[in-house]
Amino acid sequence: MNVTIIGGGAWGTTLAQALTDNSHSVLIRDINEAFVEKINKRHIHPFFDIVIPTSIKATTDLDEALDFSEIIVLCVPTKAMRSVLVDINSKLTSKKLFINVSKGIEPETSKRVSEIVNEVIKKKYFGGYVVLSGPSHAEELILRKATALVAASVLKKNAKDVQELFANEKYLRVYTSDDVIGVETGGAIKNAIAIVSGVAFGLGLGENARAMLITRGIKEIVSIVVALGGKMETAYGLSGIGDLIVTASSMNSRNYQCGLRIGKGMGVEEAVGSLTQSVEGIRAIVAGYEIGKKYNLDLPIISAAYKVVNGQCSAKEALTSLLGRSLKEERYW
Ligand SMILES: NC(=O)c1ccc[n+]([C@@H]2O[C@H](COP(=O)([O-])OP(=O)(O)OC[C@H]3O[C@@H](n4cnc5c(N)ncnc54)[C@H](O)[C@@H]3O)[C@@H](O)[C@H]2O)c1
Incomplete structure (x- = not known):
């Protein structure tokens, strides 16, 4: 399956490796050109100087990133989330499943990311929302150390799909929940x-x-x-x-x-x-x-x-x- 990750920092690039280990194709979109170059040319994690699979690709181009897949993993700091979603919304041409892995609340509005997604993304392009969270240091997951997460969605099927997308038997266990x-x-x-x-x-x-x-x-x-x-x-x-x-x-x-x-x-x-x-x-x-x-x-x-x-x-x-x-x-x- 193709997966787009928006935000290729410590966590986004680490999740890219986990998805690649599960044989998915990943394109990361980041605004930081140095990170994109590091991933594409040197195949190095931007924060940890650890070699990552060569199949992980990155781009600064949002159109290219959105065209790449129907699954969008949101991994930018929450303070940038609304503006990132506004940009995404202005470029959408097909339905996407949104998976949020960022942990934060918008302080000005006290809104959670699911609420911001609901406000910003046009209904006809909204293909569902799942939050994937849990005790997880990127520093450990990048070394494939055992980690457990929970995928929550109001739709059981979406939570299950995300569970299967990320989980592997070697180091990443994912539970489901309906409590977004x-x-x-x-x-x-x-x-x-x-x-x-x-x-x-x-x-x-x-x-x-x-x-x-x-x-x-x-x-x-x-x-x-x-x-x-x-x-x-x-x-x-x-x-x-x-x-x-x-x-x-x-x-x-x-x-x-x-x-x-x-x-x-x-x-x-x-x-x-x-x-x-x-x-x-x-x-x-x-x-x-x-x-x-x-x-x-x-x-x-x-x-x-x-x-x-x-x-x-x-x-x-x-x-x-x-x-x-x-x-x-x-x-x-
Ligand atoms: N680092 C972890 O171990 C970890 C684990 C679980 C969850 N998280 C959560 O993931 C989120 C991201 O954390 P991180 O550690 O990867 O942060 P980070 O600062 O390492 O990376 C954030 C990335 O987002 C990029 N970015 C910022 N604005 C952008 C935009 N408009 N479009 C595209 N990219 C943009 C930055 O260039 C940067 O590469 C946070 O909410 C954090 O709580 C982090």
């Missing part, structure tokens, strides 16, 4: 908690604090997922707690690293700018905070992080305010 809201929301909001976990470590705290933040953070993810209409069990699955575990404690996570730098005293913008790959978590903090306000949710960790991001207090003050909250019963519902 839960999978998209968990994948986005876990980045907010990952930043906080990094901040705590940067402030000199230890494993106890990390466990506290991950565990209480999952409660906040559950609250947001359920408020938006997703299922609680999805937040406890691969796309929620699974992804939080892998993101909130690993130097491979740019969100965790961004938090670490903030905790060590760097300004928020400087910390984001110091990382070469996209950091979705700062926007996820803002989106999570706005959703919490709208639905009147109790989100102490995200609210404290929001104050830091907004310059209303320092990371240390935010931590002190979290610890100083009134004592209560431990509840997860």
Whole structure:
């Protein structure tokens, strides 16, 4: 099968290899000419300097990329998603299945990628939507290390098709789900908690604090997922707690690293700018905070992080305010 990937960064090029291992033909579209050249001429992953299959091709030409296949994998940072979709929509001439692998929420609107796709793509060219998410560092999947993801769609057939497209028996296991809201929301909001976990470590705290933040953070993810209409069990699955575990404690996570730098005293913008790959978590903090306000949710960790991001207090003050909250019963519902 032919598959087009929009965005050939760390994750897009890694997924291209997984698809190629399953004998699919992949064309990547990226706006970065240096990446495209690296893939086409040197057959090297743009971020990891690892040799990738020679059959993976890349282009800067969106028309060529859209003509190549009926399956479009969206893998650009969420902040670019709307404008990328507007460009795609203006060039569509046939129905496409959209597979989103980006993890984020649009902070200005609190919209998930599925909602943006629904708004932007003309109905006659919309051939379905699947979100593919879960605990997955590109740094590991590119080395074909065992990974599990979940493919969620409101149409069972589409989720199944994507499961079969990506899964292989050697290193990539894919589950299906019908909970698009839960999978998209968990994948986005876990980045907010990952930043906080990094901040705590940067402030000199230890494993106890990390466990506290991950565990209480999952409660906040559950609250947001359920408020938006997703299922609680999805937040406890691969796309929620699974992804939080892998993101909130690993130097491979740019969100965790961004938090670490903030905790060590760097300004928020400087910390984001110091990382070469996209950091979705700062926007996820803002989106999570706005959703919490709208639905009147109790989100102490995200609210404290929001104050830091907004310059209303320092990371240390935010931590002190979290610890100083009134004592209560431990509840997860
Ligand atoms: N890196 C990972 O391990 C990983 C794993 C799972 C999911 N994700 C998600 O995938 C998304 C992309 O992450 P990444 O790590 O690949 O980021 P990245 O910064 O490495 O790559 C993003 C790519 O998108 C390209 N791009 C930006 N605007 C574009 C446009 N208008 N048209 C085409 N290409 C454009 C950039 O040139 C870049 O190559 C994020 O939402 C991230 O959360 C990443």
